[in-house]
Amino acid sequence: MGTEHENGNCLSSRRRGLDRVAVFFLAAAAVWLGGCGPSGQGARTDSDKAADVEVLNALLAQELTAVEAYRQSLPLLRGRALAIGQQLLGQDQAHLDALTKAIRGVGGETDAEAGELEEPGPGARAEALTLAYEEENDSLSAAIDSSPHLNTDAPRALAAALAASHAQHLVLLRQLLGAGLAASVPKPFENGEEPAPPGGGG
DSSP, rough: OOHHHHHHHHHHHHHHHHHHHHHHHHHHHHHHHHHHOOOTTTGTHHHHHHHHHHHHHHHHHHHHHHHHHHHHGGOOOOHHHHHHHHHHHHHHHHHHHHHHHHHHHOOOOOOOOOOOSSOOOOOOOOOHHHHHOOOOOHHHHHHHHHHHOOOOOOHHHHHHHHHHHHHHHHHHHHHHHHOOOOHHSSSTOOOSOOOTTTTTTT
């Protein structure tokens, strides 16, 4: 009973943490939307905004790939792993919405497709979690790398929110893959290159 209660508290704490990330992300998106009212033709006449649209579309393509990774992975998960995976998928889908609005907010058009995932897809729990982990890693790296290439404050705030969200996702996925709390803590200035924990969580 004590272990079950502790696990329940741990999952509840994780959910609260995810909720805080979602609030932060939505606040950053609100900054974006509030700072991108109609002015001129946006990306059609403003080279800085046109460049931002290109970078944002690259981020959108990576988020689409991450969402597809979860869609392949979730059918192989059960219990706590499935519940957390569904939450992470929901947040990555929120990323898609925010990026789409950001692109349109500067007068651009969405022009992104999910990348191709390796075939065959995952066949077991550990492979499913590792696939999700790898795409979250790639999403974190893309968000960090995009920041110096964005020309205006609002897109940079959005990229920062994406990086924060994916970094927290990686902490949870490490634990699901069998890493302890200490081993799940992100490295200082983590950049999306930390490999998945060995063993796959059993």
